[in-house]
Amino acid sequence: MTYCVGLMLERGLVFMSDTRTNAGVDNISTFRKMHCWEVPGDRVMVLMSAGNLATTQAVVSILDERTKATQERDPSLLAQPSMFQAASLVADALHEVIERHADAGQRADAAFNATLILGGQIAGGPPRMFLIYPEGNFIEAGEDTPFFQIGETKYGRPILVRAFDKGLSFEAAVKLLLVSFDSTVKANLSVAAPFDLQIVETDALVLGRSRRIAPDDPYYTAVSENWGRALKNALDLLPDYEF
Amino acid sequence: MTYCVGLMLERGLVFMSDTRTNAGVDNISTFRKMHCWEVPGDRVMVLMSAGNLATTQAVVSILDERTKATQERDPSLLAQPSMFQAASLVADALHEVIERHADAGQRADAAFNATLILGGQIAGGPPRMFLIYPEGNFIEAGEDTPFFQIGETKYGRPILVRAFDKGLSFEAAVKLLLVSFDSTVKANLSVAAPFDLQIVETDALVLGRSRRIAPDDPYYTAVSENWGRALKNALDLLPDYEF
Numbered sequence: 001m002t003y004c005v006g007l008m009l010e011r012g013l014v015f016m017s018d019t020r021t022n023a024g025v026d027n028i029s030t031f032r033k034m035h036c037w038e039v040p041g042d043r044v045m046v047l048m049s050a051g052n053l054a055t056t057q058a059v060v061s062i063l064d065e066r067t068k069a070t071q072e073r074d075p076s077l078l079a080q081p082s083m084f085q086a087a088s089l090v091a092d093a094l095h096e097v098i099e100r101h102a103d104a105g106q107r108a109d110a111a112f113n114a115t116l117i118l119g120g121q122i123a124g125g126p127p128r129m130f131l132i133y134p135e136g137n138f139i140e141a142g143e144d145t146p147f148f149q150i151g152e153t154k155y156g157r158p159i160l161v162r163a164f165d166k167g168l169s170f171e172a173a174v175k176l177l178l179v180s181f182d183s184t185v186k187a188n189l190s191v192a193a194p195f196d197l198q199i200v201e202t203d204a205l206v207l208g209r210s211r212r213i214a215p216d217d218p219y220y221t222a223v224s225e226n227w228g229r230a231l232k233n234a235l236d237l238l239p240d241y242e243f
Numbered sequence: 244m245t246y247c248v249g250l251m252l253e254r255g256l257v258f259m260s261d262t263r264t265n266a267g268v269d270n271i272s273t274f275r276k277m278h279c280w281e282v283p284g285d286r287v288m289v290l291m292s293a294g295n296l297a298t299t300q301a302v303v304s305i306l307d308e309r310t311k312a313t314q315e316r317d318p319s320l321l322a323q324p325s326m327f328q329a330a331s332l333v334a335d336a337l338h339e340v341i342e343r344h345a346d347a348g349q350r351a352d353a354a355f356n357a358t359l360i361l362g363g364q365i366a367g368g369p370p371r372m373f374l375i376y377p378e379g380n381f382i383e384a385g386e387d388t389p390f391f392q393i394g395e396t397k398y399g400r401p402i403l404v405r406a407f408d409k410g411l412s413f414e415a416a417v418k419l420l421l422v423s424f425d426s427t428v429k430a431n432l433s434v435a436a437p438f439d440l441q442i443v444e445t446d447a448l449v450l451g452r453s454r455r456i457a458p459d460d461p462y463y464t465a466v467s468e469n470w471g472r473a474l475k476n477a478l479d480l481l482p483d484y485e486f
Contacts (some may be wrong), residue, residue: 020387086409160425171483179478183401209486226481231405233301235422236474238466240414243452 001190002033002050002151006117006129007173008141010166012201013119013127016177017048020192034196035060039078040206046198050151051114058097065174083128084122087138090118095136111164115150127202155187156180170199244275244292244433245394249360249372252383253409256362256370256443259420260291263435280310282321283449286365289441291360293394294357297465299342326363326371330381333361338379358393370445384409398430399423413442425467
């Protein structure tokens with residue numbers, strides 16, 4: 001499967017995605033699920049994808065081609081006047097790709113589906129983040145729902161629900177994300193490191209810091225080990241049930 | 244949905260189930276999903292169910308009726324020579340109920356499915372616990388997989404994976420279960436208190452302590468609140484990521 005999370009903080013957006021893809025359990029590969037575009041000073045966009053790899057790669061290729069030869073191939077992601085228009089464009093591309101294969105006489109009804117998270121900022125507007133459904137519609141993150149997850153979302157959700165705070169520093173946000181990812185990896189074979197990390201600082205209008213966090217990354221392994229211990233300690237500190 | 248967990252400890256079995264059932268999101272009810280049978284000194288059995296309520300109630304009714312008029316209505320759960328035979332009987336009843344409705348021209352293919360956890364002990368044998376699938380086959384808990392979850396299993400799994408230990412006291416096991424249930428309740432509307440708790444002590448051959456833990460149970464609310472704080476503290480104690 002996949003696990004991707006986008007956080008909307010006061011100071012900007014933080015994106016993290018895993019890289020495992022699998023067809024069944026015996027055909028495992030590593031693919032990047034995070035794609036970035038920028039026009040320094042004008043716009044920055046990050047797209048993460050979960051679902052059928054052929055679909056998500058086709059969507060990214062379509063969007064990418066259009067940005068590279070904008071004269072011939074409109075509409076381009078880099079020419080949209082707002083993040084809302086950009087999300088519409090991505091949603092249309094996604095719907096188009098899914099429809100194309102659905103029409104090809106295929107019977108695997110859900111197999112070509114994909115879900116996307118698109119976030120970024122265009123000069124003149126605030127940072128915005130969208131969750132785009134395979135049907136081609138989408139929702140936007142706001143005050144009340146300041147983060148989106150796609151893919152194998154359940155294992156890593158409790159810690160996000162409990163500990164997310166829009167005032168987090170980027171450093172603390174990465175820590176929170178790694179704990180959420182680690183909970184997922186520990187419970188589900190279809191999600192695995194390396195993880196891709198991308199920061200988009202508010203009003204910077206260039207791509208911020210990014211990292212590929214390897215399975216043996218010292219910080220990640222330390223978080224993983226210490227979090228297990230910390231959980232046990234936290235549990236020990238709670239009083240036992242009394243009958 | 245539902246959330247039920249059965250733990251296999253050295254000192255016995257611990258069962259916990261929620262009580263929420265829902266058809267869609269606007270038809271919410273409370274139903275007991277845990278059913279117990281005992282013949283003091285001879286056997287004790289606990290059955291928990293997740294899935295279609297009509298199916299699981301029918302299975303329990305069939306099993307229950309047979310135990311009450313054993314002469315007429317064999318085979319009875321109370322006459323089986325081993326827990327394995329008891330699990331076979333339950334599995335057959337489940338498969339029979341699902342088949343009956345599947346044959347009735349219904350098209351909702353998965354809608355009648357249910358999954359069960361059966362645990363208990365029969366004199367002369369050890370405590371055993373089984374996970375029974377809608378197809379009528381089942382697997383048994385052992386050293387390597389000492390707990391089973393059914394229903395909405397993902398949210399509450401990370402803490403079980405991290406903190407389960409077969410040497411736990413019953414009191415600590417209930418605490419662990421409540422944390423796992425609370426993580427699920429916080430993230431998913433289809434799981435909710437009250438929770439039913441049943442202990443089966445090894446070689447006691449009578450039903451052990453049992454409780455219904457209400458949504459406003461002081462211990463549960465304390466665990467819920469303190470666990471949120473403990474998680475945040477544990478996270479704070481980890482060093483932040485450094486770019």
